Amino acid sequence: MSQHHTARRRAAALALAAVVALALTACSTPAAPGDDSSGPPPGVTDTTVTIGAHTPLTGPAAAGYASISAAASAYFAYLNAQGGVHGREIEYIVKDDGYNPATTQTVVRELVQEDEVFAIVNGLGTPTHTAVLDYLNQNEVPDLFVASGSTNWNQPDKYPFTYGFNADYVVEGAALAQYAADTAPGKKVCLLGQDDDFGDELIEGAELALGADGLTHVERYSVSNQDVTAQIGALKAAGCEINLLATINGFTALAIGTAAQFGWFPQWFSSSSGADYPTLVGYLGEDVGPKLLQGFTGTNYLPALGGDDEWVSLFREINDEYNDGAPFDGNTIYGMSVAYLFAEALEAAGEDPTRQSLLDAVASGDLAGNGILPLSFSSDTHAAYLGVGISQVDQGVQDYVGATYAIEGGDVVEVDATPVPLSGEGVPGS
Template structure:
């Protein structure tokens, strides 16, 4: 009968452990990720009718510069490939294909605009490439059952519009409302939420609706039509260029309705300043990030860190533009996802981690957090109303949402 010496068993056990260790520590990568870097794709309208949003892309890039200078994410540097799609859906398709098929990015992050994201929605999911934290609040980005590779980030448009509707019902129940909206899914999503929020009263309270195309040079004629309707309340559903035009034109024609402005165009630097700050006094909006012009937030570690980042990594950025707070905060959200993904940098795991968030970030408003789940692809669901006083947005009332 053969026997095995104890020391031989020990050697065999050690050898087995050494063979097993690499398997346990094995790293998993999809295209766009290696031991050294992570390729992130991004599409933004640096040109065209929505070029004011280009500030967001520049801010995101500047934040990733900081991350890389600090050593990267889990030791990997971020390679940020950002392309201009001009807010043109056809161009978005072309550029998305380039990012996925030629540049082979791990994911496409923060593509801006409802029409633009709609154009690549099916493509990204067919390719099983994350279309992550899209820069649009359309409700369609929260459908994990049918589009598991697409996730929103900001509060959805319909929920935000309902907040304005509730405020009107509470403060001006006999209002005569005029609505200006962009004639696409973005504008119609806001309009639907607003009508739903008003309920049966929408039929009588909304006295005029006017739409515009993104290719229109101005919304001057629409503003005249809305004024002539006799409306005393105005819901302004526009992107930055047209928002500034509408605010300015309203003052020029002497129309002074109670004015509600969607949050995607509430930047003091890129919207209200060009429109004339004096013309924007009294406008209402909803907020979920700290406005950099608000004195109450211009102190403390959160603001100091943001300011130091702006000064070092984004010195050409406007300190009055909340798009620079937005870009900073959404970039932090992605970094958290990548940290959680660890060495399993597959596209499926990226989406799994994006759907496993429960965090509070420094430049979100108090009471606003980021929380997701396998069946909840709406990361931010809380907002607070604010009113412009000529210098900054002044928050008031409760935080709405869940």
């Protein structure tokens, strides 16, 4: 797929989202933009800061992602028990959008206009968040740490209130393809991807590493159709040996399971958005999941589930105490990591935070996060991570293999990981 076609698809999707958002704004009473200098900003009292998120608690993406907001809530409960941030507890309102963009528009409007949240934090999904991107920026609501690797979030001039969290899909596609080229030269590399920016940008990254004709075959799917038999059959017929996946967890499992039914067992290389091992085993079943996932390769930029990192140990303790003993997986680490980053930004925003001071804190470049690479936020860059590590499953343990890639000057290069150490028991400012 050409970069021209990719850009054209992205422009069309954003244009449609803008039209819908403008219509939504026109038919409702807009929230007061920015901060009111005569009083505290929306969502801030002497004792609380209220933030909100949209996420799929039901629908096709729920099983893969509902645990993220639960983990973030658990971290905030832990943080509040330590005194919160500058003496304020964080109240986190999570609303279900079912991974449906139309529902996302409704629940985000409720969060902004009825719940009067200080910020939207970690709204999940490429098609879903695209549908509210213009609305949030027009109403000057901080739109922080979007749970998607779309490059749409990294447009400071067009969307000054929006910052991403995930490593972007171009970076992930480039890293996966480069790792395939480095470790299995000559093998046929193919791609199965969601039919939106997720798939487009993973293709763009893969072609950056492999060249415009480097992918042997590409197949696309829609999340509204949970049957990829035709796509898997076409990949098999093309002789694919390594399949890159721009898939959410449910479709990663669906692809691997469908291939196994064909008696076909290629190598699978997945974006971090669909690479959580415990979640995939949950879909595939304890009997066959571990066998089908042996050697499964993914990307990551946060502490690894299978590692002995201090962050992971802390998050396990928080999960046990504040998350009703929920299963601990990569989504747990993700949810607590993004919650910690918001707490760090809020602490840096000062004792009397405003929406502008919160945005200034993120843009300052001083936030550390807890990733394996430094955060990239600045006034010019609204992307969090510009590189990723490669993870692999071995005997049921998912951990880094020691290869970390970034895009520098248009080239895919291997870089050294520099994990951020745990400090202050995971409580910013302590």
